[in-house]
Amino acid sequence: MSEAAVVNPVLQGLYIDGLWRAGGEQLTVINPSTEERLAIVTGGDAGAVDDAVQAARLAFGAWSKTTGAARAMILRKIASGVAAKREHLMTLQSTNNGKPGFEAAIDVDDVIATFNYYADLAEAADGQQNRAVELPSEDFTARLRREPCGIVGLIVPWNFPMVTTAWKLAPALAAGCCVVLKPSEVTPLAELELARIIAESGLPNGVFNVVCGTGLAVGAPMSEHPDIAKVSFTGSNAVGVQVMQRAAETVKGVSLELGGKSSLLVMADADLELAVELASGGGYFNAGQMCSATSRVLVAQELLEPFLQRLVAKAQSIKVAGPLEKGTEMGPLVNQAQYQRVINHIEAGKNAGARLLCGGKRPAGQTRGYFLEPAVFSQVPLDSALWCEEIFGPVLCVRGFNSEAEAIALANDSQFGLVASVVSGDGATADRVANALQAGMVWINSPQVIFPQTSWGGFKQSSLGRELGPWGMQAFQEIKHVVRAV
Ligand code: NAD
Numbered sequence: 001m002s003e004a005a006v007v008n009p010v011l012q013g014l015y016i017d018g019l020w021r022a023g024g025e026q027l028t029v030i031n032p033s034t035e036e037r038l039a040i041v042t043g044g045d046a047g048a049v050d051d052a053v054q055a056a057r058l059a060f061g062a063w064s065k066t067t068g069a070a071r072a073m074i075l076r077k078i079a080s081g082v083a084a085k086r087e088h089l090m091t092l093q094s095t096n097n098g099k100p101g102f103e104a105a106i107d108v109d110d111v112i113a114t115f116n117y118y119a120d121l122a123e124a125a126d127g128q129q130n131r132a133v134e135l136p137s138e139d140f141t142a143r144l145r146r147e148p149c150g151i152v153g154l155i156v157p158w159n160f161p162m163v164t165t166a167w168k169l170a171p172a173l174a175a176g177c178c179v180v181l182k183p184s185e186v187t188p189l190a191e192l193e194l195a196r197i198i199a200e201s202g203l204p205n206g207v208f209n210v211v212c213g214t215g216l217a218v219g220a221p222m223s224e225h226p227d228i229a230k231v232s233f234t235g236s237n238a239v240g241v242q243v244m245q246r247a248a249e250t251v252k253g254v255s256l257e258l259g260g261k262s263s264l265l266v267m268a269d270a271d272l273e274l275a276v277e278l279a280s281g282g283g284y285f286n287a288g289q290m291c292s293a294t295s296r297v298l299v300a301q302e303l304l305e306p307f308l309q310r311l312v313a314k315a316q317s318i319k320v321a322g323p324l325e326k327g328t329e330m331g332p333l334v335n336q337a338q339y340q341r342v343i344n345h346i347e348a349g350k351n352a353g354a355r356l357l358c359g360g361k362r363p364a365g366q367t368r369g370y371f372l373e374p375a376v377f378s379q380v381p382l383d384s385a386l387w388c389e390e391i392f393g394p395v396l397c398v399r400g401f402n403s404e405a406e407a408i409a410l411a412n413d414s415q416f417g418l419v420a421s422v423v424s425g426d427g428a429t430a431d432r433v434a435n436a437l438q439a440g441m442v443w444i445n446s447p448q449v450i451f452p453q454t455s456w457g458g459f460k461q462s463s464l465g466r467e468l469g470p471w472g473m474q475a476f477q478e479i480k481h482v483v484r485a486v
Contacts, residue, residue: 013041013188013212014048015195017055018205023048025213027185032098032332033322033369041188043213046221049180052209053227056151056178059206064148064176068122068129071174074201075122078170079115081197082108089162089190094323096189097161098331098370101323103286110450111166111194114468117452121473122174133481141484146477148176149253150229153222155215155243156191157235158184158334159289159392164234164257165191167456167467172232173208175476180228181210182219186334188212215239226250230476233257234291237461244464255465255475257457259390260291260418263411265433266307267404267424268300274445275299275423276310279396281447282421284318284374287333288342288394291462292419292441292448295391297398298407304400308378311398312358315374320363332370333393339370342393346375349386349395355379360395388414404429408436417459419448440466 014021023044031038082089086108093104125146133142152172156164161184172179183191195210211218219239223231223246230253233243240256247254264282266275282294299307323331333339346360360375374394380387387397401407411420420439424430434442440458443449450456455471457463465475 009037009039011039011041011189011192013192013210014044014052015199015208015210016048016052017209018199021048023211023213025217027188027212027214029096029187029189030335031095032334033095035368035370038095039189041185041192041212043185043217044211045213045217048211048213049218049221049225052180052211053151053225055206055209056180057227059204060151060178063178063204063207066176068124068126068174071176072119072123074203075115075119075170075174077201078198079112079119081201082112082115082194085193085197089193091324092190092193093162094331096187097158097334098323099286100328100331104323107160107163111162114163114166114452115170118170118174118473121171121470125174125473139486141486143482145480145482146175146474147480149476149478150177151227152177152179152476153225153228153231154179154181155219155222155231155233155235156181156183158186159286159291161187162190162194165194167472168232168234169208171467171473172476173203175473177476178206179208180222181208182222183210183212185212185214219243220246223247223252224249229253230255232475255467257291257463257467258461259416260293260458260462261296261388261390261414261416262292262294262419262421262439263296263298263437264294264421265407265411265423266297266299266303267407267422267426267429267433268302269425269429270300270303270423271425272303272307272310275303275307276314278421278423278445278447279311280314280318280374283396284315284330284394285448287330287372288374289334289338289392291390293392294419294421295396296387296411297396298401298410299398300407301400301402304398308357308376308398311396312376315358315376315396318374320366320371320373322369330374330394333372335370338392339372342372342391342395345386345389345391345393346395349377349380349384352381352384352386353379354381354384354386354397382413390416404433408433412438415460416462418462419443419458421446421448
């Protein structure tokens with residue numbers, strides 16, 4: 001997009017109590033395909049966070065008492081508002097994030113499905129409120145209530161900005177909470193559009209507020225604000241730890257969705273073509289910028305050579321180009337910092353003795369934009385950063401194994417435990433391996449499909465808590481029992 005095509009380059013980044021406001025800081029938002037400026041978004045500070053929290057406090061009394069049915073109506077209106085702006089939101093995902101059209105469509109459709117799902121849950125909750133609890137005594141009765149936990153702070157990253165927002169925002173509103181949302185300063189455009197949709201949904205002023213800004217200016221004061229009951233954070237482990245430390249001062253609830261170093265296991269009886277497709281999707285979707293990237297590919301030794309040949313051919317066939325260009329399969333990385341970080345990992349991996357079989361460099365002829373050819377490594381040392389750390393780029397590390405036990409041990413040998421994939425022609429083998437993997441989600445012979453009905457989150461240092469499903473809503477609820485003597 002050229003500078004001339006920028007329609008509204010300065011956007012107000014604060015939506016507080018139903019009103020748009022400018023913040024004092026100017027955040028430059030770029031198009032990673034062209035390195036050109038898309039917009040300037042004004043960001044807030046601790047004062048803006050406080051204003052948003054005060055607005056939320058005033059709104060909480062009435063909003064927390066609405067019925068689930070009333071909340072469901074608004075959530076469905078948001079879902080249909082998103083559906084009505086589907087094309088526009090897809091374009092924002094493509095221009096601000098570099099996502100090709102088919103990926104941008106998956107994101108927007110996921111957002112719609114998430115708001116509709118939590119509308120259903122909010123409605124169903126009305127029938128369960130005050131449910132009688134069976135007691136081993138005739139002298140007492142008890143009933144169970146679930147109540148909104150209060151004002152919640154939602155802090156989201158840049159890799160799936162709309163989706164990570166929807167996974168928190170929809171259940172928080174369904175539960176009856178009031179919200180302060182902080183988008184990533186790298187990709188705030190989709191959330192600002194979502195806020196415009198929400199502004200038209202009939203949600204009372206102050207229930208939903210947005211404060212754009214940097215992590216230190218906005219995320220940190222949110223994490224320690226005494227009137228925020230809970231912070232739900234998705235991002236890096238380093239920042240997640242800081243959020244938790246700041247939240248500890250006021251004994252806030254904290255949910256964390258953090259990094260991953262996940263594996264795809266190709267068992268000896270796997271369909272090779274399917275395995276290559278799934279490895280490519282698990283490693284290169286969103287240019288590998290996925291917490292759930294299956295960046296370790298473990299292959300039964302007898303399949304290793306043919307698998308590598310096919311995977312390299314597949315990686316080399318992927319069209320890496322601007323996301324709005326026809327036929328593009330992989331767009332750019334999100335910005336210069338991320339691009340350099342991935343290049344540094346690739347160089348360090350080569351220096352550590354890993355063998356780069358293809359990719360890992362700027363595609364020929366691309367002079368602008370953060371484009372990187374998908375990379376395949378083999379012979380990666382087990383103690384190298386390439387093998388152990390989250391790369392967050394289009395880099396696959398492939399390794400052979402000699403037994404099922406070795407494959408499971410290699411996959412589980414990580415501080416993370418977010419997801420895993422198994423490719424096997426035998427149902428019993430696939431189930432046995434899936435059950436042995438330390439991961440919150442395991443796909444068998446499947447791409448990384450995610451339904452709002454299943455949980456999202458992982459073992460070990462990948463997560464604290466779970467999103468999606470009923471667990472996603474319970475994360476924003478307090479449990480109360482009322483016991484009466486009869
Ligand atoms: P990040 O941790 O740098 O930033 C995430 C958010 O936190 C941003 O909004 C940022 O402004 C804010 N922030 C930064 N410093 C802060 C501070 N001191 N206090 C409070 N907030 C602060 O992460 P990122 O680079 O935007 O995203 C990439 C990371 O997110 C990767 O590690 C990835 O694995 C993780 N991620 C995890 C999931 C999951 O579901 N587990 C999903 C997507 C991304």
